[in-house]
Amino acid sequence: MGENRTILGINKFEKSLILVICTILGAIIGWYLPVIADWVLKLPIIPMEQWVRFISSLDHFWVSVIAAAVGIIAGLIFSLVVFHESLTVTVSDHQLELVLGDEVKTFKREDIYAVYMENKNLVVLGQDSQELYREVLEAKLDTVRQAFYLHGYPWMDEDPFADHYQRWVEGHPDFPPPVNALMRARERALKEDKKTAKYLREELAELGVVIRDERNGQFARKGGMD
Structure with missing residues (x-):
């Protein structure tokens, strides 16, 4: 069955x-x-x-x-x-499968700390508050919310770490030089090449840095928060 x-x-x-x-x-x-x-x-x-x-x-x-x-x-x-090129999400009681193009990513339910929608993006956070996944999902918010509730996932109506972000500025003292270099490159890419900006976001996520884009700049936080 x-x-x-x-x-x-x-x-x-x-x-x-x-x-x-x-x-x-x-x-x-x-x-x-x-x-x-x-x-x-x-x-x-x-x-x-x-x-x-x-x-x-x-x-x-x-x-x-x-x-x-x-x-x-x-x-x-x-x-x-x-x-x-549209995201398809399969939610089951034990795992979350995300398919976009030829790329398939799978996360176990117990490895997920929170799931929420930010604008039209589905965001998945890990147990150390790191960003595991972010992508546009063409689905109604209520439908998405109900699906995750149904299968027992930790759904949030907003980013649970919304108060932890800091506006990034050149040479930010709370981030090491490699992170500041990537943030600087992404600042340029946001104006010139959105695809590159997306890849740089993923690189920063691998370093434990979560990004939130606002009209007045990039806001960032470090993962590993309780």
Whole structure:
């Protein structure tokens, strides 16, 4: 008999809706491609002019048919990419499984100190208050809360260590040089490359530093608090 579990993430209805909308949009854009090409040719500056003129010169009906078919396929592919890059969370009585793309992470329930939502991010803290996981979860807050309550996880309505954060400044005396260097790099990355900022957050988490981003800067705390 299988273990009781709850799955969180994009549900079947939402997946169907995304699939339908993306394929319809792809088909519409493809069907009206000749009209779009004719309109673009009237602009004073034409991007990729040779290609636009080539499309406009072809038989509009068959261009529409072929482009609509290509648009449908593109919509399907885009939908599959969205599904693949969306977080799926499986909550059971004994463990928490998080799947994002090809990455799978698993945590035992007894190793988790707290679970909460911060904005749209699901945050998992370990027994030493360290951040084990943080990622955007497309699910309603009440649904997420009920799932974790149902399986006996230590759900929190907010960060239990919210009062322990300090605003980070260059050369912060409470953090060692390697941490300050990563924080400095992340400060730059927040303005230039969000993906790099995410990776730097994960590196800092491995060093026991938990980050909270505010409009006026980075706030940080050290793990291992009781």
